[in-house]
Amino acid sequence: MTTAKICGLSTDEALDAAIAGRASHVGFVFFAASPRNVTFDRAGALAARVPDGIGRVGVFVDPADDLVLQAARDGRLDVLQLHKTAPARVVHLRRLTGLETWAAVAVKTRADLDAARMFVGATDRLLYDAKTPEGAALPGGMGLRFDWTLLDGFSHPLPWALSGGLDAANVAEAIRRTGASLVDVSSGVESAPGAKDAGRIASFLRAVADA
Numbered sequence: 230m231t232t233a234k235i236c237g238l239s240t241d242e243a244l245d246a247a248i249a250g251r252a253s254h255v256g257f258v259f260f261a262a263s264p265r266n267v268t269f270d271r272a273g274a275l276a277a278r279v280p281d282g283i284g285r286v287g288v289f290v291d292p293a294d295d296l297v298l299q300a301a302r303d304g305r306l307d308v309l310q311l312h313k314t315a316p317a318r319v320v321h322l323r324r325l326t327g328l329e330t331w332a333a334v335a336v337k338t339r340a341d342l343d344a345a346r347m348f349v350g351a352t353d354r355l356l357y358d359a360k361t362p363e364g365a366a367l368p369g370g371m372g373l374r375f376d377w378t379l380l381d382g383f384s385h386p387l388p389w390a391l392s393g394g395l396d397a398a399n400v401a402e403a404i405r406r407t408g409a410s411l412v413d414v415s416s417g418v419e420s421a422p423g424a425k426d427a428g429r430i431a432s433f434l435r436a437v438a439d440a
């Protein structure tokens with residue numbers, strides 16, 4: 230069975246849709262340049278609505294220790310999702326917080342997958358995400374997908390999840406094609422950047438459950 234993370238939540242309505250649709254994880258973004266960025270207070274209010282059994286994931290881009298510590302405390306995080314973060318920093322943040330870590334691997338070509346091996350011993354899970362263009366404001370959350378056939382025959386060195394450009398229309402094919410046991414979506418369940426749509430969240434989670 231494949232489980233799903235709904236990322237970039239900032240409203241009670243969207244969070245409740247993710248919970249009602251049985252998401253395994255919900256994600257809160259702590260990155261100022263993102264339209265999904267949440268304050269510590271907002272993260273705390275959202276975290277208080279999340280029932281036991283659903284993982285709270287904080288999304289960061291090569292973050293400072295202070296940011297991670299306060300987000301982890303106020304957002305009651307279970308997992309740190311780390312983009313553009315070197316393996317040694319991932320190890321450090323895992324030790325600092327005692328939390329599970331997911332290291333993002335930005336993929337455009339098969340050679341990009343080599344980076345996955347650098348995280349062995351450093352992280353608990355890899356998150357394969359589409360590489361965003363050079364100079365883009367965000368390293369993720371842009372609705373871009375990578376060529377899933379790049380994962381064909383790849384020997385995954387760690388547990389992993391798939392993200393990048395997923396939506397209700399393509400997620401069943403993504404799961405069938407890659408064998409992902411965990412999928413992650415942000416833009417694909419929005420009506421505009423940062424504006425989550427409860428109906429799209431419900432459709433996405435139904436598509437994952439039916440896959």
Ligand SMILES: O=C(O)c1ccccc1N[C@@H]1O[C@H](COP(=O)(O)O)[C@@H](O)[C@H]1O
Binds near residue numbers: 258265290356
């Ligand atoms: O969503 C963001 O704004 C974001 C900001 C900084 C780093 C990662 C971000 N999102 C992550 O990107 C992937 C894919 O998103 P999408 O479905 O293609 O929009 C996902 O893991 C988000 O957690």
